[in-house]
Amino acid sequence: MKLLLGNEAVARGLYEAGCRVVSSYPGTPSTEVTEFAATYDEIFSEWAPNEKVACEVAFGASVAGARSFCAMKHVGLNVAADPLFTASYTGVNAGMVILVADDPGMHSSQNEQDSRHYAMGSKTMMLEPSDSAECLDYTKRAFELSEKFDTPVIIRLTTRVAHSRSVAPLADRVDNGLKEYTKNPQKYVMVPANAKGKHVVVEQRILDQIAYCEKEAVDNGLNKVEYNSKKIGVITSGICYQYAKEALGENASYLKLGCVYPLPVDLIKSFAAECETVYVLEELDDYIETHCRKHGVNVIGKDAFTLQGEYSQSLIAKVILGKETETLKTDVNIVPRPPVLCAGCPHRGLFYALKQLNVTVSGDIGCYTLGFAQPLGMIDTVLCMGASVSALHGRNAANPENAKKSVAVIGDSTFIHSGVTGLINIAYNATDSVVIILDNSITGMTGHQQNPTTGKNIKGEPANAVSLEALAKAVGIQNVIVVDPYNLAETKEGIKQALEADGPAVVISRRPCALLKTVKHNPPLKVNKDKCKSCKMCMKIGCPAISMKDGKAEIDFTQCLGCNVCSQLCKFGAIE
Amino acid sequence: MNKSIMIVGVGGQGTLLASRILGSALLDCGYDVKVSEVHGMSQRGGSVVTYVRFGESVASPIIEKGEADIILAFEQLEAARWLEYLKPDGKIIVNTQKMDPMPVVMGAAEYPEGVIEALKASGADVAELDALPMAVEAGTAKAVNVVLIGAMAKNMAFVEKETWIKALKESVPPKFLELNLKAFEMGYNI
Numbered sequence: 001m002k003l004l005l006g007n008e009a010v011a012r013g014l015y016e017a018g019c020r021v022v023s024s025y026p027g028t029p030s031t032e033v034t035e036f037a038a039t040y041d042e043i044f045s046e047w048a049p050n051e052k053v054a055c056e057v058a059f060g061a062s063v064a065g066a067r068s069f070c071a072m073k074h075v076g077l078n079v080a081a082d083p084l085f086t087a088s089y090t091g092v093n094a095g096m097v098i099l100v101a102d103d104p105g106m107h108s109s110q111n112e113q114d115s116r117h118y119a120m121g122s123k124t125m126m127l128e129p130s131d132s133a134e135c136l137d138y139t140k141r142a143f144e145l146s147e148k149f150d151t152p153v154i155i156r157l158t159t160r161v162a163h164s165r166s167v168a169p170l171a172d173r174v175d176n177g178l179k180e181y182t183k184n185p186q187k188y189v190m191v192p193a194n195a196k197g198k199h200v201v202v203e204q205r206i207l208d209q210i211a212y213c214e215k216e217a218v219d220n221g222l223n224k225v226e227y228n229s230k231k232i233g234v235i236t237s238g239i240c241y242q243y244a245k246e247a248l249g250e251n252a253s254y255l256k257l258g259c260v261y262p263l264p265v266d267l268i269k270s271f272a273a274e275c276e277t278v279y280v281l282e283e284l285d286d287y288i289e290t291h292c293r294k295h296g297v298n299v300i301g302k303d304a305f306t307l308q309g310e311y312s313q314s315l316i317a318k319v320i321l322g323k324e325t326e327t328l329k330t331d332v333n334i335v336p337r338p339p340v341l342c343a344g345c346p347h348r349g350l351f352y353a354l355k356q357l358n359v360t361v362s363g364d365i366g367c368y369t370l371g372f373a374q375p376l377g378m379i380d381t382v383l384c385m386g387a388s389v390s391a392l393h394g395r396n397a398a399n400p401e402n403a404k405k406s407v408a409v410i411g412d413s414t415f416i417h418s419g420v421t422g423l424i425n426i427a428y429n430a431t432d433s434v435v436i437i438l439d440n441s442i443t444g445m446t447g448h449q450q451n452p453t454t455g456k457n458i459k460g461e462p463a464n465a466v467s468l469e470a471l472a473k474a475v476g477i478q479n480v481i482v483v484d485p486y487n488l489a490e491t492k493e494g495i496k497q498a499l500e501a502d503g504p505a506v507v508i509s510r511r512p513c514a515l516l517k518t519v520k521h522n523p524p525l526k527v528n529k530d531k532c533k534s535c536k537m538c539m540k541i542g543c544p545a546i547s548m549k550d551g552k553a554e555i556d557f558t559q560c561l562g563c564n565v566c567s568q569l570c571k572f573g574a575i576e
Numbered sequence: 577m578n579k580s581i582m583i584v585g586v587g588g589q590g591t592l593l594a595s596r597i598l599g600s601a602l603l604d605c606g607y608d609v610k611v612s613e614v615h616g617m618s619q620r621g622g623s624v625v626t627y628v629r630f631g632e633s634v635a636s637p638i639i640e641k642g643e644a645d646i647i648l649a650f651e652q653l654e655a656a657r658w659l660e661y662l663k664p665d666g667k668i669i670v671n672t673q674k675m676d677p678m679p680v681v682m683g684a685a686e687y688p689e690g691v692i693e694a695l696k697a698s699g700a701d702v703a704e705l706d707a708l709p710m711a712v713e714a715g716t717a718k719a720v721n722v723v724l725i726g727a728m729a730k731n732m733a734f735v736e737k738e739t740w741i742k743a744l745k746e747s748v749p750p751k752f753l754e755l756n757l758k759a760f761e762m763g764y765n766i
Contacts, residue, residue, distance in 0.1 A: 003603050003611070028615055107614060131610070131637075164637035165599055165611040239637075246636035314640035325642035326664055328698040332656040335685045337677035339587065339622035370620065375682050447615065539681060544621050547676045548683070556675075558708070558717040559588075 004168045006161045009132035010071075010099060011036030012168070013139025017095075018175035019043055019069050021061035023054040025417065026446035027073030028108040029162040030101035034071050035449070038458045042173065047449055047458050050385070050417040051076035055083040055098060062096035062152075063188060065179035067143050071099040074115050075384065079418070084152070085122045086190050089198040091150035094179045095143035098124075101157040104283040105310040108159075108445075110365065110382065112308065114284035119154050119261035123202050125209055126154040126261040127222070128238040129161060133168040138258065141222060149205055149212075156260065158283060160239045160310070206262050213264040222258035225271060229253065232320065233275025235268060235288060235299065239311075240281040246313035248320065263291045272297045279304070279320060283311050341370050343545040344514030344521065344561030346440055349485035350409070351376040352541050352565070353492040357499070360406035362395065364388035364414050367444040367513075371409070375542045379409070386410070386418030389435050393422060396431040403432035404499055407507075410435065413443035413451040416466065420475070426504050427476030434498045434505045435477075437468055438485075441512040448516065472506040479505035486511055488568045514561050522562025527553045531574035538566040538575065578631030580639045581728075584658045585650025586675050587624045590721030593747060594648070595626035597725055601735055601743035602630045610637035621678075623654055648728050650707075650720065651675050652691040659698060668700050669727055671707040671720065703731065710762040719759035722748075726763025737764070 004012065010033045014022060022045040024034040038045035048054035054070040061068035072080060077100045084098065100118070103109040119126035125145060129138040135157070142153040186194050217223040232252035234244045241256045255271040257263065272278045272292070280289040280301040289301030304319050305311065317323040341348050351371040354361055355378050363369060363379035364387065372379035381391060388408035396403040410419045415437050426433045443449040450456040455465035472480045479501055483494035491509065498505035512519050524545075532552045539546060543566060545559035553574070555566075567575035581598065585591045592613055599611040607630040614624050627639040641660045647668040649655030655670040662668055670692065679685040688694075695702045705727055711719040722744070729740045741757065748756045 001603075003599055003609060005613070031615075160612060160637060163613045163615055165596075165609070165613070166634075166637065167603065167608065242635045242637065312638060312640050313636045314643070325640065327642040327660040328662055328664055328700050330656055330659055330694040330698045332653075332691055332694045333685075333688045334657050335653060335677050335679050335687065337586065337621075337623040337653070337657075339620040340678050342588070342620060367620065373678070374684075445620075536683070539683070542678060542681065544676075544678065544681065547681050 001167045001169055003165045004132045004136070005032060005165050006132050006135045006157060006163065007032035008036045009135035009168045010139050010155065012170060013136040014043060014069055015040045016136070016171050016173050017140045017143045018067055018173060019143070020066035021058065021068040022046070022070070023048045023057035024071040025049070025051045025054055025076060026443055026449040027076045027101070028446055029103060029157070029159040030071045030073045030076070030099060031446045031449065033099055034458070037069070042175065045458050047451060049452055051080040052082060055080035055087070058096055058098070059083055059087050062092045062094050063181060065094050065181050067095045069097045069099070071101070073109065074100055074102045074113050075109065075111065076100070077115055077118055079385070081118065081122070084118065084124065087152050088122045088124045089190055089195055089202055090188050092146055092152060093181060095146035096152045097139065097142040097146060097155060098152055099155045099157065101159070101162045102284065103159050105159065110384065112284060114287060115156055116260055116287045117285070123206055124152055124154050124261070125149065125259065126156055127258055128156045128260045129258070130238050130241045130256070131161065132164070132166040134258070135161065136168045149209055151205060156238070158239050210262045210264060213259050213262060214267050217259055218267065223264065223267060224254070224256040224258070226254040226256070227274065230274055231276045233272060233278040234281055235271065235278060235292065236281040237288070240283060243311050243313045243316055244281050247316035257288070260288070263288065265295050268292060268297055269295065272299070281305070281311065281316060338373060339370060340373065340542060340544050341367065342514060343543055343559040344563040346485045346509070346511035346514065347371060347438055348376070348541050348543065349488055349491055349565045350436070350438060350509045351378045353488055353495060354378045354407065356492055357495060358405070359499070360402070362388045362392040362406065362408040364408070364410040364419070366411040366414050368409055368411060368438050373542070375540055385414050386422055389419045389422030390425060392433045392435065393426045393429070393431050396433050400432070407434045407436050407495065407499070409438055411444065412437060412439040412441065412453045412468065415468070416452050420471065423472065423477065423506070424475045430504070432502065432504055434495070434507065436495065436507045436509055439468060439508050439510045442516060444513050448513070468508055477504050477506050479503060480508065481505065482508045482510055484511055485509045486563055486565060488565065514563065522564070524557040524560035525555050525562055525564070525567060525575050527555055528574045528576055531572050533572050533574070535571070537569045537571065540569065541565060578629055578634055579645045580643050581628040581646045581648065582639050582644045582658060582661055583626045583628065583648045583650070584654045585624055586654065587621045589650045590718065591624055591626050591650060594721045594725050595628055597743045597747045598628050598728070600746055601739050602628070604739050604743065605735055607631060608634045610634045612637040623657060625658060646728065646731065648724055650724060653677065653688065655695060656688070656691050659695060659700065662700055664699065666700065667703065667731060668695060669703045669705070669724070669731060670695065671724055672704050673706070673708045673720070703727070705763070705766055707763065711759055714759035714762055715755040719756055722756045722759040723763035726760040727766060729760070730764050
C-alpha cells in the first residue's frame with residue numbers, strides 16, 4: 001500500500017496495464033498523470049503541442065497495436081474533441097484511454113464545464129473514480145473495456161480526486177506486447193460510406209454497454225449498490241460518493257456509478273424503488289438527474305443542491321440532514337490574498353512597459369493571465385488558449401486604428417499550442433497586429449513542463465527547439481524584435497517600435513521563469529532608508545516582495561530575487 | 577474517530593511538502609490517510625490550504641468549516657482566514673510571520689493588527705511561534721515549513737518522534753537533510 005496522488009495512481013495504472021504510449025498537453029488538474037507516466041521507462045511519454053495532437057498520437061498508437069493514453073484538463077478536451085468524436089466511430093486496435101480532469105470550483109480554470117456531456121455527445125464510455133485506489137483500478141479496467149467494446153474509453157477525474165492522496169495497492173506490470181495491425185478501411189477510414197456503417201456499430205455498442213452496466217459491472221464492482229438504511233437513497237459517482245459517505249454513513253443506501261456513460265436504467269429504477277427518498281449527488285450539471293427523470297425515476301437533485309462549485313460533506317449534511325456546524329469567529333478584517341506574479345517574474349517588467357504605453361491587451365492562458373490584476377491591470381480579454389492572437393486580429397480587422405494601440409500577449413507554450421495558427425492568419429489576412437510572445441523557456445502555470453521551444457523533452461533530455469524568431473518569419477512576419485523584460489527601457493522601446501512600424505510584428509519578451517532551478521539569481525535588493533522618499537514608485541509593479549514599513553519601502557529578503565525591475569523605477573537610487 | 581488537520585499558508589511557503597511529510601508519518605502509524613492538495617494558479621502567492629485526514633477509514637479528503645482538529649498556519653492572516661474551519665475545541669498553531677497580501681502592498685487595505693489576540697479571544701486554543709528566525713538559524717528561510725512540522729509534531733504525541741524523522745528523510749533531498757533535521761528539532765523543542 002502506498003499513499004498516491006490520484007494522478008500518480010492513474011500513471012501507475014497505465015504502467016500496470018501495459019500501456020506503451022502516452023501523449024498529453026499539461027493542464028491543471030491533469031498534469032501530474034503524464035509527469036509520473038514519464039518516470040516509467042517502459043512507456044513512451046511525451047508532451048505534445050496541444051491536446052488534439054496528443055489524442056491523435058494516442059489514436060495512432062492504438063491502431064498500431066499499443067495500449068495508449070492521453071490526458072488533459074476539461075478545456076483541453078474541447079481542443080481534442082475533433083479526434084474524439086470520430087475515434088468513437090473507428091474504435092481501437094489496442095486499448096485507448098483518454099483522461100479528462102474537470103475543475104469544479106475553478107481552482108485553476110477559466111470555466112466550470114462538465115465533461116460528462118462529451119462522453120454522451122461522442123458516445124464514448126466514461127468511468128469516474130472516487131479515490132486513488134479507484135484511479136489505479138479504473139485505469140486498468142478502462143483498457144480492458146476499450147478492447148472489449150472496441151471504443152476509446154474516457155476516465156473523468158475532478159480536482160479533488162486528481163489532487164488528493166490516498167492509499168492504493170500496487171501490482172506488477174502486465175504487457176501483452178503489440179497487437180497485430182490489419183489494414184481495415186471500413187473500420188479506420190472515416191469517409192461517409194464507411195462512417196455510416198460504423199454509426200450503426202456505435203449505436204449497438206451503446207446498447208451492449210448499457211447491458212454491461214446493468215449486470216456485469218455490478219458483479220465486478222464497477223457499479224456498486226450498498227444497502228444500509230433505506231430511508232435515504234443516494235445515486236452518485238466520483239468524489240461525491242466520498243462526501244456522501246462522510247456525511248451520511250450508514251444512514252443512507254448508495255448506488256455508486258463507476259461508469260457514468262452509458263448509465264444503466266433498470267439498475268437505477270430498482271435501487272430507487274427500494275429507497276424512500278432518493279437524492280442524486282453530482283457536482284456541476286444535472287447529468288445523472290436528467291437521466292433519472294427521463295426514465296421516470298423521481299429524484300431530488302439540483303433543486304436542493306447547486307450547479308456551481310464543489311459539493312462537500314457539510315453541504316450534503318446540511319441539505320439532507322439539516323445539520324449545521326458550529327464555528328469560531330473573529331472580528332479580524334480578513335484582507336483577501338489573490339494569487340500574484342511571483343517576485344522576480346519576468347512578466348512583471350513586460351506588463352509595466354505595456355502600462356506605460358497605455359495599450360489594450362488581448363490576453364491568454366498562463367501565469368501572465370495574472371497581469372490582469374491590480375496594480376498592473378494590463379489585460380483586457382482572456383478567453384482560451386491561443387485566443388489572444390486571433391482575437392487581436394479580429395479587433396484590428398474591426399477597426400484598423402486599434403492596431404497602433406493594442407497588442408496580444410501569449411506564452412511560449414501557449415503560442416505553440418494554438419497561437420501560431422492565429423499568427424498565420426495575421427500574416428495571411430494582413431492586419432498590423434503586434435503579438436508579444438512571453439518566452440520564459442518553460443510551461444509555467446502548470447508547474448514547469450518542457451515544451452517544443454525549450455530544447456528538452458519530458459524526461460529533460462536534449463530535444464529539438466522551435467526557434468520562435470524563425471517560425472514568425474516563416475509564416476510571414478518580417479518584423480521580429482527580441483527584448484529582455486528585466487530591462488524596462490528596452491522593453492518599452494521594442495514594443496513601441498513594433499506598434500509604430502507598418503505591417504504586423506512579433507515581439508519576443510525573453511527571460512526564463514525565475515522559479516526555474518537552472519536560473520541564477522542576484523542577491524536580494526535592499527532599500528536605503530535615508531534615500532527613500534516614500535514616493536511609492538516601486539509599488540507600482542505589484543511585486544509581493546515590496547511593502548511599506550513605517551513610511552518607507554522595504555524589500556522582503558526571503559522573496560526578492562534581485563531582478564532589479566524596481567530599482568529602475570526609483571528616481572532616488574534608494575534600491576541597492 | 578477520524579481526525580482532521582489543515583495546513584494553511586501563502587503559495588510558495590512549502591505547505592505541500594509539509595502535508596506530504598504529515599501524510600507519510602500518519603500512514604506509517606497504520607492509519608488510513610487522505611491528503612488533499614491545491615496545485616495551479618492559487619500556488620502563485622495566493623492563500624493556499626492543504627487538508628490531511630486520518631483514522632480507521634477516511635472517506636472525504638476535504639475539511640469543512642468547524643471540522644479541523646488542528647490548523648497549522650504558516651502566516652498570521654492565513655490563521656485568521658481559516659479559523660472558521662477549526663473545531664471549537666481544536667488547536668491552532670500559528671507562525672507569527674506576516675506576509676502582506678497584494679491589497680496591502682498596493683495600499684488598498686491595511687494588514688490587520690492584533691491577529692493573535694483575536695484568535696485567542698475567539699476561544700481557540702492558540703500556540704504561537706516565530707518560525708522564520710529559527711529556519712534562518714537552521715540554515716535557510718525556506719525551512720520554515722519544517723520548523724512548523726516540528727511544532728505540530730510536539731502537539732501530536734501519538735506519533736513517535738522517530739516516525740516524523742523517517743518521513744522527513746523520505747521527503748527531502750539528502751543534501752538538505754541535516755539542515756531540515758535541525759529545523760525540525762527547533763520547532764519540536766520550543
